[in-house]
Amino acid sequence: MNIVILTGAGISAESGLATFRAADGLWEEHRIEDVATPEGFRADPALVHRFYNERRAKARAARPNAAHEALARLQGDPRHRVTIVTQNVDDLHERGGASAVIHMHGGLETALCAACGHRWPAPAEMAPADPCPRCARPATRPDIVWFGEIPYRMDEIAEALEAAELFAAIGTSGNVYPAAGFVELAAATGARTIELxxxxxxxxxxxxxxxxxPATQLVPDWVDALIG
Known part of the structure; x- marks a missing residue:
């Protein structure tokens, strides 16, 4: 069976990582506009780097939970072709055993040169003056898709959704597009849809x-039923 799984912050919450947006509209006590937009980065790149340095440290200290590991088990079942698309910028899916995960909003583990587009493994601490390893310009930024930017690998995601027989959204708020519209795209081609x-x-x-x-209960039970 062709299965497409979209995961959001809820799947990593039980690993101790904060969900993206709290009820007061803040993310880790910062305004979204200040730390998750190109405008915010231009206004105060040092603040944005400090923010993502803290997120990177927390993500590296976190451990995959039973939900991440269950999806890796499902991906390893030869009877299913499983595409995992995540809105999360941590690497807990990979550390939980999953492979070829599509990080549509980028990831904390890579750095990006805003000048030449080069990517490289992110160090623990990044700063505005860090030179790009390729072009040497001080244009280093987190490899994160901010509001107002186009998510990564949308063509691949669209192809997977068109071929999906089952679409699952796990731990997502349904507030952020284009991911929030994936359910309709999958349903339009006949896929059954489920939200966990x-x-x-x-x-x-x-x-x-x-x-x-909780994802750590729902996801393993759902995977067990699919694997049989």
Missing amino acids: NLDASSRSSVFDEARRG
Whole structure:
């Protein structure tokens, strides 16, 4: 079976990583506009680098949980072709055993040169004056897709959704597009859709099925049923 799985912050929350946006609209006590937009980076690159340095440290200290590991088990079942698309910028899917994960919003583990587009492994600490290893310009930025920028690998995601027979959204809020619209794209080609979430998302009513509870319980049970 062709399965496409979209994961959001909820799948990493039980590993101790904060979900993207709190009820007060802040992310780790910062305004989204200050730390997750190109404008915010231009206004205060040092602040943005400090913010992502802290996120990188927390992500590296976190450990994959049972939900990450269950998806890796599903991906390893030869009866299924599983594409994992994540909105998360941590690497817990990979450390949990998954492979070829599509990080549509980028990742903390790579640095990006805003001048020439070169990417390289991110050090623990990054700063505005860091030179690009390729062009030597001090244009280093986190390899993160901010608001107002185009998510990565959208063509690959669209192809996977067109071929999907089952689409699952796990731990997503349903508030951020284009990911929030993936359920309709999958359903339009005949895929069955399921949402696995602690609470109802803003898109819950669109899914064929919805299950509520912690990801570390829901996802292993769902995977066990699929693997049989």
